[in-house]
Structure formats: C-alpha cells, structure tokens
Amino acid sequence: MSRRSALLIGAAALASASFTATAFSPSSCGLLVSTKRVTTKLAPRKTTLHSSLSNNDDDDVLNKLSAELKELAECTSLIYSYLSKPDKSVSVEDVVLACDAVDASSKLRQKSHEFGRYQLLVKLLKSDYDAYVKTAEFLSPSRIPRGELPNVQDVVYVPFTAAVNEDDATEETTVDTNVAVTTVTGEDGQPLVADCTLEELAYNDSPLDKLLLSIFRNLVTTHTGGVTSDIPGIKGLLAQGRQYMTMELPEGVTYEDHTKAQHTMVKNTLGGLMTPVLPPFYRIFMSGIVPKLGTDYDGKQIGPWFYAPWLTSMVTPTFFGFLVGPSKPNRRSDGQRGGLVVEKCKFLQESGCKGLCLHQCKLPAQEFFKEELGLSLTVKPNFVTQE
Numbered sequence: 001m002s003r004r005s006a007l008l009i010g011a012a013a014l015a016s017a018s019f020t021a022t023a024f025s026p027s028s029c030g031l032l033v034s035t036k037r038v039t040t041k042l043a044p045r046k047t048t049l050h051s052s053l054s055n056n057d058d059d060d061v062l063n064k065l066s067a068e069l070k071e072l073a074e075c076t077s078l079i080y081s082y083l084s085k086p087d088k089s090v091s092v093e094d095v096v097l098a099c100d101a102v103d104a105s106s107k108l109r110q111k112s113h114e115f116g117r118y119q120l121l122v123k124l125l126k127s128d129y130d131a132y133v134k135t136a137e138f139l140s141p142s143r144i145p146r147g148e149l150p151n152v153q154d155v156v157y158v159p160f161t162a163a164v165n166e167d168d169a170t171e172e173t174t175v176d177t178n179v180a181v182t183t184v185t186g187e188d189g190q191p192l193v194a195d196c197t198l199e200e201l202a203y204n205d206s207p208l209d210k211l212l213l214s215i216f217r218n219l220v221t222t223h224t225g226g227v228t229s230d231i232p233g234i235k236g237l238l239a240q241g242r243q244y245m246t247m248e249l250p251e252g253v254t255y256e257d258h259t260k261a262q263h264t265m266v267k268n269t270l271g272g273l274m275t276p277v278l279p280p281f282y283r284i285f286m287s288g289i290v291p292k293l294g295t296d297y298d299g300k301q302i303g304p305w306f307y308a309p310w311l312t313s314m315v316t317p318t319f320f321g322f323l324v325g326p327s328k329p330n331r332r333s334d335g336q337r338g339g340l341v342v343e344k345c346k347f348l349q350e351s352g353c354k355g356l357c358l359h360q361c362k363l364p365a366q367e368f369f370k371e372e373l374g375l376s377l378t379v380k381p382n383f384v385t386q387e
Contacts (some may be wrong), residue, residue: 075112082116087123092135095120099143114148122150126335150331152341157385195352196386201325201344205233209322212273213237216322219269220244234322238351241360259359266364271372279372286312287374304375309338312375316340323347323361341387348386357381 085094098117105113121144125132136155140146149155205213217237221228227247229239244265249258271279283289288303313329317340321327325346332339348357362379369377381387 071108075108078109078112079115082119085120085123087127090120090123090127092124092131092138095124095135095139096143099139103143117144118148118150122331122335125151125331125333129333150335151333151339152330152387153333153380153382157382196349196384198344198385200349201346203234203325203346205322208318212319213322216269216273219272220265223265223268223272234346234350238347238353238356241356242351242353245356245359262359263364263367266360267368267372270365270368282373282375289374301374308375309336313338313340325349344386345381348381348383354383357383 082098095117098113098120101113102110102117121132121136124135132151133154136144136149136152137158140149140155141158146152146155146157213234217228217240220237220240224240224244227240227244229236229243231239245262249255274282280291284291286304286308287301288305288308289301290297290299292298309332310329317327317329323346324342325344327340327342329337330339330341331337345357347361348354351357362381365379366377369375
C-alpha cells in the first residue's frame with residue numbers, strides 16, 4: 001500500500017470518529033434540545049393540575065361564604081320580625097313558639113331566637129304584667145333559664161333539677177315545687193317569710209370591693225358613735241350593724257326613734273361614700289334638679305333625665321358589689337330599662353337577718369336616693385332566693 005493511500009484511509013477514519021462523537025456526546029446540542037422539549041411538555045401539565053385544585057378551593061370558600069351570608073341575612077330578618085311586633089299583640093303562644101324555635105335551632109339562628117324570645121317577654125311585660133309573671137313562672141326554669149328573664153321580682157322561684165337515666169344516658173328534667181309552696185307560720189299562726197334554702201354563693205371580692213368596704217366600715221364607725229368590730233370583711237360590717245341595731249336604748253328613746261336613727265346612719269354613710277362631689281353632680285345631670293343660681297327655678301326638678309335610670313343600673317354593679325355581690329342590669333316592672341337584679345345578695349346571705357336587710361339597706365337606700373339624689377328607687381328583696 002502506498003503512503004498516499006494510507007493517509008486517505010486515516011483521514012476517513014478520523015472523520016468517522018468525529019461524526020460519531022458529535023452525534024452521541026452528552027454535551028451535544030441534539031440532546032440538550034431533546035431535554036428542553038421534555039421539560040417544556042411536562043411543565044404545562046403541572047400548572048394545569050394546580051390550577052384545577054385552586055379553582056375547587058375557591059369554589060368551596062365562595063360557597064361557604066355565600067351560605068354564611070344567607071344565614072346572616074335570615075337571622076337579621078328574624079330579629080327584625082321580633083322587634084317590629086307590636087307590644088300589645090304579643091301573646092303567651094308567641095313566647096312558647098319562640099322557645100320551640102330556640103330548641104330546634106343552633107348556633108347563630110339559636111342566638112337570634114333567644115334574642116327574639118327576650119324581646120317578646122319584654123313586650124309582654126310592658127303590655128300585661130300579670131300575664132308576663134304567669135308566663136315566666138310557666139316556662140322558667142324548664143324552658144327559659146331564670147337568669148334570661150327580663151324581670152324576676154314577682155316570679156316565684158321553682159327549683160329545677162336534671163335527673164340522668166343510667167339505662168339510656170338521657171336526661172330527664174324535673175321541677176321541685178316544694179320550696180315554692182312552703183308556708184312558714186309563727187307561734188301566733190301568722191304567716192312568716194320563709195328562709196332561703198339555696199346553696200350559699202361564694203363571693204370573690206376585687207381590690208376595689210375591699211377598698212370600698214374598708215371605707216364604708218370606717219364611715220359606719222363614725223356615724224354610730226364608735227361601734228366597731230375586729231371581724232374582717234363583710235361579716236365585720238354586719239356585726240357592727242347588728243350591735244348598733246340591738247344596742248340598749250337610752251332612757252326616753254323609743255324603738256321607733258332608734259329605727260329612724262338606723263336609717264339616718266345608713267344615709268349619712270352612703271353620702272360619705274359618694275363624697276361631697278357626686279351627690280350635687282347626680283342631682284343636676286341625672287335627676288334634673290336646677291342648682292342654686294339665684295333664679296326662680298332654683299331647686300326645681302325638671303327630670304329625671306331619660307337616661308338616668310339606665311345609667312344608674314349600669315354603674316351600680318361596679319361600685320356596690322362590695323355590699324350586695326354580683327348583679328346585672330335588667331328591666332323594671334314596667335318593662336323599661338333601669339332595673340337591676342342581684343344574683344344573691346351578699347348582705348342578706350351573710351347576715352341571714354331580714355331586720356338588717358330592711359332597716360340598714362332597703363328602706364334607708366330608698367330614702368337616700370329620693371331625698372338626696374332626687375331619683376325614686378324601689379328595693380324589693382326576695383327572701384326565698386335572696387335576689
């Protein structure tokens with residue numbers, strides 16, 4: 001073989017090897033293009049799947065939101081229907097139907113019916129007090145908790161218990177009427193007020209309660225001529241009151257005189273607790289009594305202002321809880337705002353004495369509000385429940 005032929009064969013072999021490397025090398029352009037194509041084909045599939053899931057989630061959220069808005073609109077319509085019902089058209093049947101609706105519904109709709117039931121009771125209270133009392137006694141506590149009644153002052157308390165049937169684990173509610181109909185008579189055969197048979201309430205005094213009680217006790221010591229007690233807390237205050245009430249009377253002082261002295265002591269103590277600033281302020285801006293300005297209207301009352309009873313009932317729980325315990329605003333017997341119900345009077349529970357309740361709380365408090373503040377107040381204790 002000639003040298004020229006050998007060179008031609010070698011060049012052909014190199015050309016063939018170069019072509020093969022270009023065609024099958026991992027770094028060749030052909031393979032890179034193929035890889036890009038695969039990536040380009042898979043990416044849209046992933047994007048399409050994510051978009052489908054996202055649309056389903058959005059639909060669920062919109063459906064839930066639409067359902068909640070619909071429920072809210074229907075509940076608003078329910079509340080409006082209760083509020084727009086004329087007072088005189090409310091009947092006992094309406095209240096019973098509202099109770100049925102409360103039992104048959106849940107969540108927001110149930111709250112709406114509870115609100116509506118309360119409004120129906122208020123309307124019935126305004127239009128027919130006797131019918132309201134009978135309705136409240138019939139439905140409470142089996143259908144309406146006593147605490148949800150707008151007024152309880154003449155509603156007879158009936159104990160309510162829940163008995164559990166062990167066989168099927170169901171609850172059966174029973175009403176014990178023994179307490180409600182108990183009659184107590186004295187030695188002379190005259191009816192007496194029954195004592196409270198409910199469990200005692202544990203009171204948690206706040207720092208403000210303790211401070212006000214301390215100030216009140218010091219004022220009692222001052223206005224009773226030095227009557228004091230080493231017993232701490234409310235029991236010490238009651239010991240002071242009992243000692244003053246049963247003290248030996250000086251010659252010439254009658255029981256009636258001493259009773260008036262007790263009332264005066266309490267009124268002076270309440271006035272001292274309110275400081276010299278609050279009573280004049282209250283008389284002007286709550287009771288509407290014209291102050292002394294040198295005019296013909298001095299001392300005349302053009303109130304009380306419409307907001308006075310309601311505002312007084314809102315403030316009282318905070319500043320008189322140290323004496324009476326927990327309380328909350330409710331409706332007066334005429335259905336208007338400005339009532340206050342004490343859950344279980346601390347003064348009455350801890351003293352267990354109706355005499356202290358009447359002569360060192362109820363009567364002097366009514367006189368103080370009327371004479372010093374210019375606003376009529378009625379305190380009506382329930383000795384059976386101590387409300």
